Amino acid sequence: MEIIAKNSAVEAAKFVARYIAKKVTSKKPINIGFATGRTMDAVYYHLCELSKEESLDFTGVRVFLLDEYIGLTPDNANLFRRYLDLHLIGKHNFKKDNIYVPDVFAADLDQAAREYEAAIREAGGLDLVLLGIGKNGHIAFNEPGSAADSRTRVVGLTTSTRDANRNAFLPNEAPLTALTIGIGTIMEAGECLLLATGESKAEIILKLANGDINSQVPATALKLHRNFQLVLDSDASKLI
Numbered sequence: 001m002e003i004i005a006k007n008s009a010v011e012a013a014k015f016v017a018r019y020i021a022k023k024v025t026s027k028k029p030i031n032i033g034f035a036t037g038r039t040m041d042a043v044y045y046h047l048c049e050l051s052k053e054e055s056l057d058f059t060g061v062r063v064f065l066l067d068e069y070i071g072l073t074p075d076n077a078n079l080f081r082r083y084l085d086l087h088l089i090g091k092h093n094f095k096k097d098n099i100y101v102p103d104v105f106a107a108d109l110d111q112a113a114r115e116y117e118a119a120i121r122e123a124g125g126l127d128l129v130l131l132g133i134g135k136n137g138h139i140a141f142n143e144p145g146s147a148a149d150s151r152t153r154v155v156g157l158t159t160s161t162r163d164a165n166r167n168a169f170l171p172n173e174a175p176l177t178a179l180t181i182g183i184g185t186i187m188e189a190g191e192c193l194l195l196a197t198g199e200s201k202a203e204i205i206l207k208l209a210n211g212d213i214n215s216q217v218p219a220t221a222l223k224l225h226r227n228f229q230l231v232l233d234s235d236a237s238k239l240i
């Protein structure tokens, strides 16, 4: 694990955006797993700025959405697919056929999960996974207790995770389940880059950076990854 500590959230996001931009131009095709969440807003903003300055070409990038809510209607603005459309996919020249999302509207969700895992494998696996982290240590939607070898599957969401995102939903609308790529799926990626910013992430970053590998803090599995970078701002890194 390599820790990259930046002085501010903007600097941390710019670092990650620059890192992705370099990947986009250096290898084609490249398969990237993209996270959603508030932490990523600044990354995708700065990626747009870089793209404007440098005319980045995204036609060789295959986009894999890491996770998605189950139970929302296709027009719900809280779908992660909608987030990614707004912040990333709609902003660059991706090819339509290069966008991969788990089919949370399928009649058989377990089958949809298996198909998504197979799609990742058939594309040659993920070259890079961009991750955020939940306050309880979840990555994608791998909640505490997720096995190190877990694959793409349907999962229940914890109260902590539902509470963190509840404001975005109408009363009683916050989903109970989601479809997520597994810890095992993430661990097979060529590189993992986790960005955490803000004081609210300081405690979980302390557990990740200084604690043992423990399935109750799913992100700690990444410490066994051969190419894992943890990018932090000064608030998220203040306890380590």
Ligand code: GLP
Binding pocket: 035, 036, 037, 038, 039, 040, 066, 067, 131, 132, 133, 134, 139, 140, 141, 161, 165
């Ligand atoms: C979300 C997503 C994760 C994300 C995490 C942190 O629910 N499933 O992929 O990394 O929780 O989100 P935020 O950046 O909003 O704190």
